[in-house]
Amino acid sequence: MIIILKNNTQTEKRTQLVDWLEKQGLTVHISEGKYQTVLGLVGDTSAVDQDLIASLSIVDSVKRVSDPFKCASRKFHPEDSVIDVSGLKVGGGHFVMIAGPCSVESEEQIVGIAKAVKAAGAAILRGGAFKPRTSPYDFQGLKADGLELLRIARQETGLPIVTEVMSSRDLPLFEDVDLLQIGARNMQNFDLLKEVGRLRKPVLLKRGLAATLKEFLMSAEYIMAGGNEQVILCERGIRTFDDYTRNTLDLAAIPMLRELTHLPILVDPSHATGIARLVPPMALAGAASGADGLMIEVHNDPMHALCDGAQSLTPEQYADLSEKVRAVRKAVNA
Numbered sequence: 547m548i549i550i551l552k553n554n555t556q557t558e559k560r561t562q563l564v565d566w567l568e569k570q571g572l573t574v575h576i577s578e579g580k581y582q583t584v585l586g587l588v589g590d591t592s593a594v595d596q597d598l599i600a601s602l603s604i605v606d607s608v609k610r611v612s613d614p615f616k617c618a619s620r621k622f623h624p625e626d627s628v629i630d631v632s633g634l635k636v637g638g639g640h641f642v643m644i645a646g647p648c649s650v651e652s653e654e655q656i657v658g659i660a661k662a663v664k665a666a667g668a669a670i671l672r673g674g675a676f677k678p679r680t681s682p683y684d685f686q687g688l689k690a691d692g693l694e695l696l697r698i699a700r701q702e703t704g705l706p707i708v709t710e711v712m713s714s715r716d717l718p719l720f721e722d723v724d725l726l727q728i729g730a731r732n733m734q735n736f737d738l739l740k741e742v743g744r745l746r747k748p749v750l751l752k753r754g755l756a757a758t759l760k761e762f763l764m765s766a767e768y769i770m771a772g773g774n775e776q777v778i779l780c781e782r783g784i785r786t787f788d789d790y791t792r793n794t795l796d797l798a799a800i801p802m803l804r805e806l807t808h809l810p811i812l813v814d815p816s817h818a819t820g821i822a823r824l825v826p827p828m829a830l831a832g833a834a835s836g837a838d839g840l841m842i843e844v845h846n847d848p849m850h851a852l853c854d855g856a857q858s859l860t861p862e863q864y865a866d867l868s869e870k871v872r873a874v875r876k877a878v879n880a
């Protein structure tokens with residue numbers, strides 16, 4: 547249920563209403579927008595007297611919200627959320643370029659790539675230290691040592707870092723990571739979602755391989771219901787019947803999610819296609835679709851990458867693409 551308050555409602559009156567609702571066992575989320583204040587009620591609202599609330603002098607209107615995701619719903623929070631990643635804003639018109647290798651391999655590799663992508667305009671460095679691989683015989687990541695190398699790259703460049711956490715057991719190692727990634731395979735690892743929901747740290751949640759948008763938003767809801775509202779979504783392609791590309795990039799998800807949620811939405815054209823030459827056109831399409839940013843894999847030597855070399859751009863290709871992304875954004879926002 548949402549309660550839209552009249553403009554210029556006194557804070558005292560609002561507090562009285564919120565207290566009264568909380569006494570009925572409900573959690574109240576207050577969204578104070580430029581034009582209106584919305585109270586979002588989470589919990590069992592079946593016993594709440596909707597007519598009584600509607601009759602209050604400070605209330606403009608009351609609506610029942612049928613979306614099963616409440617905190618993530620735009621109805622609860624009409625304005626775009628802006629997520630702060632160590633001082634860098636994402637969402638609500640703040641577009642972010644995230645780039646880096648699939649996996650951290652060495653100090654030379656990660657620092658070199660970090661410098662190159664920063665020069666091309668990337669604002670956040672990506673790099674996997676704990677890697678979810680289909681085969682147990684494939685490179686599993688440098689783990690804690692990889693996180694240490696990311697810290698060095700951050701120190702050298704000033705770029706905040708995003709890296710994937712696969713298990714809540716490892717969370718203590720991620721304390722100083724700027725943006726925690728929950729990967730596609732873990733999108734419905736509910737224990738992990740609940741654990742990161744207890745933190746007060748931004749989370750990049752990637753869409754599961756076969757997740758509907760509702761399931762995707764329900765996973766965001768798990769994190770937000772725990773009190774961590776700093777969630778950024780990432781469309782990274784879903785599995786369909788076609789196998790020319792690694793996945794099928796669901797670009798319609800961007801404007802659809804835009805309607806459904808206030809959370810920022812990124813596009814990852816690298817995992818969506820699996821093929822480096824398809825990354826630039828899909829990145830540009832992602833930017834044109836209204837995404838709040840792009841996450842792209844970049845490697846200094848894709849032929850010898852320990853993971854996902856086939857979909858990695860070289861730093862030169864990334865720099866060229868970045869310029870085109872800027873041009874597309876300018877054209878779309880004109």
Ligand code: PEP
Pocket residue numbers: 648674678710728729730731752782817
């Ligand atoms: C990644 O970004 O490194 C990754 C493994 O992506 P996904 O979870 O989308 O497959």
Ligand code: MN
Pocket residue numbers: 648649817843853854
């Ligand atoms: Mn990868």
